[in-house]
Amino acid sequence: MNICKRLSALSMIAGFTVLTACGGNSASGEVTAADGAAGSPATAEAAAPAGGAPVTIEFWYGLGGKLGENMEALIKKFNASQQEVVVKGIVQADYTETEQKLQAAIASGQVPAAVLSSNIDWARKGYFAAMDTLISQLPDFKQEDFVQTFLEQGQVDGKQYFLPMYGTTQVMYYRKDAFEKNGIDASRIKTWEDLAAAAKKMTVSEGGKTSFYGWEPMWGSGNMIDAVLSKGGSILSADGTKVTIDSAEWIDTWEFFRKAIHEDKTMRIHSGGQGWEYWYKTIDDVMKGQAAGYTGSSGDQGDLDFSIVSAMEQPGWAGVGEGKPVAQAIMAGIPAKAGAAEQQAAMKWLAFFTNSENTASWSINTGYISVRQSALEDAAFVAFSGSNPQIKVPLQQASHASAPFQDPTGGKINDALTIAADKVQIENIPAAEALKEAQQTAQAALDKLK
Numbered sequence: 001m002n003i004c005k006r007l008s009a010l011s012m013i014a015g016f017t018v019l020t021a022c023g024g025n026s027a028s029g030e031v032t033a034a035d036g037a038a039g040s041p042a043t044a045e046a047a048a049p050a051g052g053a054p055v056t057i058e059f060w061y062g063l064g065g066k067l068g069e070n071m072e073a074l075i076k077k078f079n080a081s082q083q084e085v086v087v088k089g090i091v092q093a094d095y096t097e098t099e100q101k102l103q104a105a106i107a108s109g110q111v112p113a114a115v116l117s118s119n120i121d122w123a124r125k126g127y128f129a130a131m132d133t134l135i136s137q138l139p140d141f142k143q144e145d146f147v148q149t150f151l152e153q154g155q156v157d158g159k160q161y162f163l164p165m166y167g168t169t170q171v172m173y174y175r176k177d178a179f180e181k182n183g184i185d186a187s188r189i190k191t192w193e194d195l196a197a198a199a200k201k202m203t204v205s206e207g208g209k210t211s212f213y214g215w216e217p218m219w220g221s222g223n224m225i226d227a228v229l230s231k232g233g234s235i236l237s238a239d240g241t242k243v244t245i246d247s248a249e250w251i252d253t254w255e256f257f258r259k260a261i262h263e264d265k266t267m268r269i270h271s272g273g274q275g276w277e278y279w280y281k282t283i284d285d286v287m288k289g290q291a292a293g294y295t296g297s298s299g300d301q302g303d304l305d306f307s308i309v310s311a312m313e314q315p316g317w318a319g320v321g322e323g324k325p326v327a328q329a330i331m332a333g334i335p336a337k338a339g340a341a342e343q344q345a346a347m348k349w350l351a352f353f354t355n356s357e358n359t360a361s362w363s364i365n366t367g368y369i370s371v372r373q374s375a376l377e378d379a380a381f382v383a384f385s386g387s388n389p390q391i392k393v394p395l396q397q398a399s400h401a402s403a404p405f406q407d408p409t410g411g412k413i414n415d416a417l418t419i420a421a422d423k424v425q426i427e428n429i430p431a432a433e434a435l436k437e438a439q440q441t442a443q444a445a446l447d448k449l450k
Contacts, residue, residue, distance in 0.1 A: 057345045058113060060114075066366070067299055070365045085348050099117050114334055116165065117333060123156040129161075129338070130161055131160045149403070150369075166370070167328065167394075169326065170218070170314065171312065172311065174312065175308060189315055193317070198214065202214040215295075217425075221418050222326075224253060226325035230317060234247075242443070246432075254421075268285070299368045301391065325402065326402050327394075356375050357380075408449060
């Protein structure tokens, strides 16, 4: 799924778990001097498998459902395509668990060679290897072909530490029959006010109990932050010295969702559960005819039946303009403590995943955004988009999207927003109260950097 399925997942806030040795460095049977040397560049000579034996590496990823199945299929395709590297996929519950376990693995020195995770602060601390030397050893890599806004998200202090695997943005999925039954034209929903009116019209209640919800936002701060950005709000002031999450744009937007969930009961939130359980419950409500639509990841397209649903962009606000939700790259990194052979093998795997044909195929099968510009010219993608126009919605939205927030406090601002979102969405606490407390906590964390 997506960091992106919720931004709280991207902030990686939970306590770190203890991990037994995963054997990430020893998987190939080699332990080199580069093990434990942060940022040591792997060379082609060091990466050559001894005796012609393939280098076996672990790749950790927190993907479930059809998305996980697509990852498994691509790993098998890579392993069958050459004889130098064998990738062993290790599945985690979600993005958060991936980073929690990586934290423990780094501490133990037993790391995977590649991981679907990115942490700018950790890169600066030397926990991830810079990829520039590794990339330079792949003459067919064509770095300029990447969507530059995605590629730039993986750069830290002028060096490439993370490679974008796919792009994501949160779009709107709706039941065609529910909209048609209520005379609602999706193309005319341009603002959140329009959506609220449509949700109210489609909601079915009896005896004070709602049996059919007009809309279901996704649990967490992500959907509501997107809506705030579309209203003109910001997380930090222009000079980066003040946390601005208690402004009118924030309060009005989050109160809009609180009221719809708890007072009007035209919207519902699924929360908690294991891994992506809350996410799939939300999707199930729509697919089983218990809700008219939901806001979710572009990557959900692989789990949806488009004979039942369709997709549209997130709306803006009346008098403000078009929506400006975040478009973010889901990135992979190479832990610095991986051996030289493992780093080189990991780079070959990541380059294979992101080549034009495979990134186009990934987009077709999952709904995520391709990371290479040339993927849009791929014959299979051109043919698919002609008969499946929903695949274009994330691309269209990404053209006017906001950049992802880089938390200068190492996640404390995002953590404060996650806590505030739960208070609004689950505890029915007024937005002004929840955001004021979050602002004070976040500001205190920001002030410590001075």
